[in-house]
Amino acid sequence: MLSAADREIRLGFWKIHILHHAALREVWGTWLLEELAEHGHSLSPGTLYPALTRMERNGWLRRTGTAPHARARQTFRITPAGRRLLKELRREVTALYKEVALDAESEPKAGRS
Numbered sequence: 850m851l852s853a854a855d856r857e858i859r860l861g862f863w864k865i866h867i868l869h870h871a872a873l874r875e876v877w878g879t880w881l882l883e884e885l886a887e888h889g890h891s892l893s894p895g896t897l898y899p900a901l902t903r904m905e906r907n908g909w910l911r912r913t914g915t916a917p918h919a920r921a922r923q924t925f926r927i928t929p930a931g932r933r934l935l936k937e938l939r940r941e942v943t944a945l946y947k948e949v950a951l952d953a954e955s956e957p958k959a960g961r962s
């Protein structure tokens with residue numbers, strides 16, 4: 850089960866992760882569930898699939914097809930709008946990483962907020 854912190858904060862991280870992979874290749878639900886699980890995020894299909902649908906509605910992903918053999922294997926790729934968003938998010942993630950992760954390691958620092 851997802852904790853409140855997962856829903857509140859991590860949903861955005863997962864979407865960035867999904868955009869990243871959809872920029873590299875076709876992705877689909879079961880593959881994404883395994884990929885996120887490898888990173889320690891055990892999403893349920895009930896969380897992932899609505900997120901994919903919202904990302905599609907927002908114009909960041911497009912459906913590319915269905916593999917004939919696998920069950921419900923709807924595939925997705927990133928759109929040009931999704932690619933622009935990912936580019937911006939990459940900059941923001943990098944800035945956030947520098948401040949939240951790297952600065953935190955070198956704390957305490959006086960006179961900074």
Ligand SMILES: [Zn+2]
Pocket residue numbers: 866870884
């Ligand atoms: Zn990944």
